[in-house]
Amino acid sequence: MHVTGTVPPSAPAPQEIPAAPAHPAGTTGAPGRHARRFGLPVATALVMGNIIGGGIFLLPASVAPYGTISLLAFGVLTVGAIALALVFGRLAERDPRTGGPYVYAREAFGDFAGFLAAWAYWITTWVSNAALAVAAVGYLDVLIPVNDHRWTACLAALVLQWLPALANFAGTRYVGAVQLVSTVLKFAPLLLVAVGGLFFFDPDNLGPFHAAGGSAIGAVSASAAILLFSYLGVESAAVSAGEVENPRRTVGRATVIGTTGAALVYLLGTLSVFGTVAHDRLVDSTAPFSDAVDAMFGGAWGGWAVALAALVSMTGCLNGWTLLSAQTPYAAAKDGLFPAAFARRRRGVPTVGVGVTVVLASLLTVYNYTSGTAKVFEVLVLVTTFTATVPYLLATAAQLFHLASGRRDRVDRARLVRDAVIASIAVGFSLWLVAGAGHVAVYQGVLFLFAGVPVYAVMAARRQRTKVPADGR
Incomplete structure (x- = not known):
């Protein structure tokens, strides 16, 4: 288990570690009325809220064709996700600055590796925000008909993106408040099914253990490929470390607690749905949690209740991801690897980064609705x-x-071995994520990644020019 407050094996002796600055570069000494540092509860809510979006409401039906063997895939993935969470906790102890993976990659491997981490993460956030908003419209349509016309749905998706952006513009104080409230609200119905469903559990509903036939290992891998992406977001507290109180201690705790909590909700929720909805019905279900609520309590109000829970869940997820979308470019901009405008902060939030991200996500959303097809958008999501x-x-x-x-003379060897094993598991988990994305997505992703190389060339040249005197000596 992660032990906070200790020095990583690779770090210098305690007396040689420089004190972390009270505030990262670019922040003021006093947080101010609208900027407030995140404590453990809000940091944990940020992790859980970003991991658990709207996908959980479809996961049981997605893996039902493989049978209950898919629960084994959940277990394997949870081990990998927690290993990754522990690695981020260790790295945050070593370097508790805003930027997360960008900071760690740049410190270890130099500017280019840091830029690639920042560029890839930035692409991930704004494309994911657009996808999440479009998916949220489907749940909103259950409450308020908006899908009757393409432009009505497009407008609803844009509103769902800009409301969290406005909360971010208002300052970290409001971002934390929205994140905490939305996490609590979405967990109420999820826990209702996850825990309450156990009291209505009927083993006859489970269906076969290995429903897909063929190799059992193949079935675990196939269901894992669907579930893999449910754990994206474990890095949330590390990326916002500069806004977290006592980050060396808090980031690791929040990351592990948040990831473990999300895993329990995923596992219990899926198990409860498996046990309350008949397998042959679950395979074809488009709203498995709604079907579970209807089976537990009767009536037909489950669809409305789950749609509301999903909408709250996605709005909170958008709120957290909008903040993260600006944090990594902010850290890179402070080092001269992103345009300087991304380093501007107001009320604790990199407002230019938030603005650029929401504009790009909005343009992608409009493109999705005007193209008349979801295929291009689905590829971008992958x-x-x-x-x-x-x-x-x-x-x-x-x-x-x-x-x-x-x-080696300053290393606790038992801890070194433990950390090495955890890091190796995290590497395997990350590589499994690549394999699960599919060769088409990897091909397209590499093109997106390499598109950043010219940007790096320009930014690196500008940095070099500012370092070299005018006479060239």
């Missing part, structure tokens, strides 16, 4: 599953680098 693994792999590689390069 691309984000690949781009998210780039900073994950670089961060875990940075941890391995620190472990391998540490002073």
Whole structure:
């Protein structure tokens, strides 16, 4: 288990570690009335809220064709996600600055690796925000008919993106408040099914253990490919470390608690739905949690209740991801690897980063609705599953680098072995994410990634020009 407050094996002796600045570069000494540092509850809510979006409401039906063997995939993935969470906690102890994977990759491997982590993560956030808003419209339509006309649905998706952006513009105080409230509100109905469903559990509803036939390992891998992306967001507290109180201690705790809590909700929720909805019905269900509520309590109000819960869940997820979308470019801009405008902050929030991100996401949303097809959009969404693994792999590689390069005479060898095993599991989890994205998404993702190389060239040249005197000497 993660032990906070201790020095990583690869770090210098305690007396040699420089004190972390009270505030990261670009912040003021006093947070102010609208900027407030996140404590453990809000940091944990940020992690859980960003991991659990709207996908959980469809997951049981998505994996039902494989049978209850898919629960084994949940277990394997949970181990990988918690290992990644522990790695981020260790790295945050070492360097508790805003930026997360970008900071870790740049410190270990230099500017170019740091830029790739920042660029890939930035792409992931704004494309995912557009996808999340479009998906949220489907749940909103259950409450208020908006899908009758394409432009009405498009307008609703834009509103769902801009409301969280406005909360971010108002300051970190309001971002934290929205995140905490939305996390509590969405967990109420989820826990109702996850825990309450156990009292209505009927083993006859489970269906076969291995429903798909063929190899059992193949079935676990196939269902895992669907579930893999449900854990994206474990890095949320690390990315916002500069806004967290006592980040060396809090980030690790929030990351592990948030990831473990999300995993329990996923696992219990899926198990409860499996046990309350007959397997043959669940396979074809488009609203498995609604069907579970209807089976538990009767009536037909489950669809409305779950739609409301999903809408709250996605709005809170958008709120958290909007903040994260600006944090990594902010950290890179402070180092001269992103345009300087991204380093501007107001009320604790990098407002230019938030603004650019929401504009790009809005343009992508409009394009999705005007194109008349979801195929292009679906490919872009899959691309984000690949781009998210780039900073994950670089961060875990940075941890391995620190472990391998540490002073052996100052290392607790038992802890070194433990951390090395955890980092290796996290690397395997990240590579599994790449495999689960599929070759088409990886191909498209590489193009998105390489599109940042010219940007890096320009920014690196500007940095070099500012360092070289006018006479060239």
